[in-house]
Amino acid sequence: MARVEQRMAEIAVTADKEQVPPAYKVLYDGQCEICQACVSWLKALDHKNKTICLPISTEALSACDSRLRIDDCLQQLHVVTPGGEIHAGWDAVTCLARLFPSTRLLGILGEWFPFRQAGRLCYRFVAANRYSLSKCRGGACRIAKPEAVRRQAKLSAFWSCYTLGFFIRLPLVLWAGIGAAVERTSIFARTYHQRLDLLNGRLVVLFLNGVLPNTVPLLFGELFTAVVYDGVAIDPGSPKMRRSLARHLRQAQPRIAKVIATHAHEEHVGNLNWLSELSGAPVCVSEMTAQFLTPFKKLPWVRATIIGQPPNLKPPYHILGETVDTESGYLQVLATPGHCDDHIVLYDPTEKLLLAGDAFMGSYFATPNPDVDSLKWLASLERLMELDIEILVEGHGHIHTLRVDIPDFPGVVIRENPKIAISQKLTYLRWLREQIAAGFQDQLPVRVIEASCFPWGQRTSWESCATDECIRLLSLGHFSRTELVRSFVRTNSEPLPTVYEVRISGGQ
Numbered sequence: 001m002a003r004v005e006q007r008m009a010e011i012a013v014t015a016d017k018e019q020v021p022p023a024y025k026v027l028y029d030g031q032c033e034i035c036q037a038c039v040s041w042l043k044a045l046d047h048k049n050k051t052i053c054l055p056i057s058t059e060a061l062s063a064c065d066s067r068l069r070i071d072d073c074l075q076q077l078h079v080v081t082p083g084g085e086i087h088a089g090w091d092a093v094t095c096l097a098r099l100f101p102s103t104r105l106l107g108i109l110g111e112w113f114p115f116r117q118a119g120r121l122c123y124r125f126v127a128a129n130r131y132s133l134s135k136c137r138g139g140a141c142r143i144a145k146p147e148a149v150r151r152q153a154k155l156s157a158f159w160s161c162y163t164l165g166f167f168i169r170l171p172l173v174l175w176a177g178i179g180a181a182v183e184r185t186s187i188f189a190r191t192y193h194q195r196l197d198l199l200n201g202r203l204v205v206l207f208l209n210g211v212l213p214n215t216v217p218l219l220f221g222e223l224f225t226a227v228v229y230d231g232v233a234i235d236p237g238s239p240k241m242r243r244s245l246a247r248h249l250r251q252a253q254p255r256i257a258k259v260i261a262t263h264a265h266e267e268h269v270g271n272l273n274w275l276s277e278l279s280g281a282p283v284c285v286s287e288m289t290a291q292f293l294t295p296f297k298k299l300p301w302v303r304a305t306i307i308g309q310p311p312n313l314k315p316p317y318h319i320l321g322e323t324v325d326t327e328s329g330y331l332q333v334l335a336t337p338g339h340c341d342d343h344i345v346l347y348d349p350t351e352k353l354l355l356a357g358d359a360f361m362g363s364y365f366a367t368p369n370p371d372v373d374s375l376k377w378l379a380s381l382e383r384l385m386e387l388d389i390e391i392l393v394e395g396h397g398h399i400h401t402l403r404v405d406i407p408d409f410p411g412v413v414i415r416e417n418p419k420i421a422i423s424q425k426l427t428y429l430r431w432l433r434e435q436i437a438a439g440f441q442d443q444l445p446v447r448v449i450e451a452s453c454f455p456w457g458q459r460t461s462w463e464s465c466a467t468d469e470c471i472r473l474l475s476l477g478h479f480s481r482t483e484l485v486r487s488f489v490r491t492n493s494e495p496l497p498t499v500y501e502v503r504i505s506g507g508q
């Protein structure tokens with residue numbers, strides 16, 4: 001995180017040098033939840049980019065203004081105006097408040113007697129006690145004085161700081177939750193019973209619906225799809241989406257010569273035999289997927305009710321080799337454990353197209369299923385980085401590509417280089433790995449480690465907080481941020497996941 005923030009600081013400083021209207025530089029302590037919460041508000045207020053927020057580091061300070069001293073900046077907020085004036089503490093707060101219409105009055109009042117004196121007094125009190133309120137790991141930043149912070153801060157201080165940070169942001173969290181719900185509903189409506197014919201009909205994406213399955217895209221944003229690529233049908237949905245799939249097949253009548261599943265999750269494998277019988281095409285799955293499907297384990301009731309319990313896989317079926325023939329070429333079959341142990345992806349080296357299934361689910365995915373092994377997932381993504389990928393098709397309705405022969409479809413086609421998307425995911429997973437390993441090394445309770453993986457200073461932590469907690473609640477804990485921590489400490493030999501062992505024995 002330190003590195004990421006430093007990089008952001010460098011970018012911000014460089015951007016600042018190139019910007020035409022000079023901005024106010026705000027130097028804040030990246031390890032203080034209160035500072036971070038205030039910065040979140042500042043970013044929400046600052047539509048016109050009047051400010052640049054820089055977490056304190058020696059490099060950031062020297063690049064910003066040579067008069068700034070790190071010890072002063074760690075004591076209180078510093079703002080450098082475009083004219084080169086330096087404001088500190090309460091005066092910095094009022095200086096910033098004056099910049100935006102909705103807070104201008106507060107900024108002006110804050111400079112008058114007696115508000116100025118009262119404000120300065122309050123600010124000095126908070127600044128003086130800041131280290132007892134803040135704990136370095138909560139800020140997930142080890143730039144400045146981590147030892148001093150750890151020595152002085154108690155765990156209860158961590159929670160009070162984390163909770164305070166949350167409540168300062170609560171209106172923003174709720175607003176972001178509403179925004180995300182509107183966005184999900186809009187994408188759901190636009191993809192309802194839709195079909196995408198791409199690459200002159202070689203790639204067909206069928207959006208699958210069903211009465212209860214529809215709750216998933218509406219509540220969580222995961223769309224259900226089946227893909228037909230060059231005569232190969234991939235992940236044909238669950239029994240509760242069968243009518244939707246049948247309707248698509250009647251309308252599109254794609255040629256299907258093989259039916260393949262990328263992995264044995266219920267929303268991908270429920271119609272394998274059904275589609276095989278309908279189309280006369282054989283089912284091909286990896287050996288491990290076949291094992292998982294014969295018989296298919298009993299699903300937790302929430303998942304069985306909403307998605308549907310898939311039937312067991314019936315023979316005859318084929319076990320996938322290293323490649324699989326398509327109508328006009330072939331696909332490489334690559335083992336990519338991580339999302340689950342049996343996961344495979346299909347790669348067309350000629351088209352530079354990756355059918356990723358659930359091996360890539362956006363660069364930020366914080367509520368995984370209980371069978372995720374993030375360390376294996378990291379290794380799988382590293383292997384995918386070796387491929388030349390121009391089109392990445394996810395298993396839940398997103399396509400990442402810059403290719404112009406894939407038309408725009410907002411919310412579905414994401415205009416980014418797939419390799420950059422994967423590398424961002426890798427950066428995030430590596431940071432999590434480091435954060436979780438450091439947490440266990442410091443013998444922190446698991447709930448603290450979980451909280452430190454979602455510091456409020458990271459925009460994604462609070463922006464997706466409402467959705468993530470909604471997922472935890474509705475899946476009865478099957479998909480949650482806790483699972484993300486657990487996914488890094490999974491070992492094959494232990495009967496109980498380490499996280500729960502620690503939780504039970506630690507009483508946290």
Ligand SMILES: [Zn+2]
Pocket residue numbers: 263265339358
């Ligand atoms: Zn899956």
